[in-house]
Each structure stands twice: as C-alpha cells, then as structure tokens.
Amino acid sequence: MAQKMTGALVFDERTDRYDIRFDLASYYGGLHCGDCFDVFTRGKWKPTRIEMNMAQEWYLVGIRADDLNGLRVRI
Template structure:
C-alpha cells in the first residue's frame, strides 16, 4: 500500500495495476509477520482503525497489506 499524492489517497498494487482505497475499506496490514485486520478512514489525514484504536499513516512509507 502506498500514498498517491496526485489522487490524495492510499493505493494498493495488484497484478500490475493499482487502485485507490476508499474510506471504510477493510483489509489486513502486516505488522512484522502478523496480519492484523484493519479499516482505513479519512479525517484531516488518512488513518487506520485497528481493534478500535486509530493509527496515522506515514505518507512516505509503504505498507504490506492483504486485501480480503
């Protein structure tokens, strides 16, 4: 998962294509070797909800995710 500044959204690459994520989409994000269920949301910035706790995303980072 990577941030696309042109569309101001987080994108996921799959099979050579990429698509932008929308608020409320659920997937798993890898923290170390563990896949953790989460949901992406947008306020002033994009963030994840994991077990009821919000975590801001860093636009300069890439994240390994598993789309369900």
C-alpha cells in the same frame, strides 16, 4: 473462497488517497474511507480499515503507524 492479494500501501498524490501496489504495474485502484483489509504488523496479519480524520489525515483503525507508505497489506 477467493485468495487474498498481497501488496504495499502507496500514496497517490494525483487522487490524494492511498492505493495498494501489487507489482510494478498493478494497483488496486484507490482506497476509500471504510475500505477493509489486513495489515502485516508485529509478525502477524491484523484486520483494519482506512479512515480520514478531521485534519484530513489518513489512518488505519487499530494500527499505530507514523507513515502508512510501504506497509504490507492484503485484500
């Protein structure tokens, strides 16, 4: 079984989508609607996926967050 990598969600204004930053120079490569990963919230890891609503706003399914930037995730 492959080990999951942990990072933080960051918004890439050039591509208008979220990415996962693993360290200073290492990124996942851009997230797309339907991409699945885990997010650390309320002291535990929860599975989720990223989607975009009709207002062109990104959100995580089943996760309440006003701002996705900086959320700890693993993939």
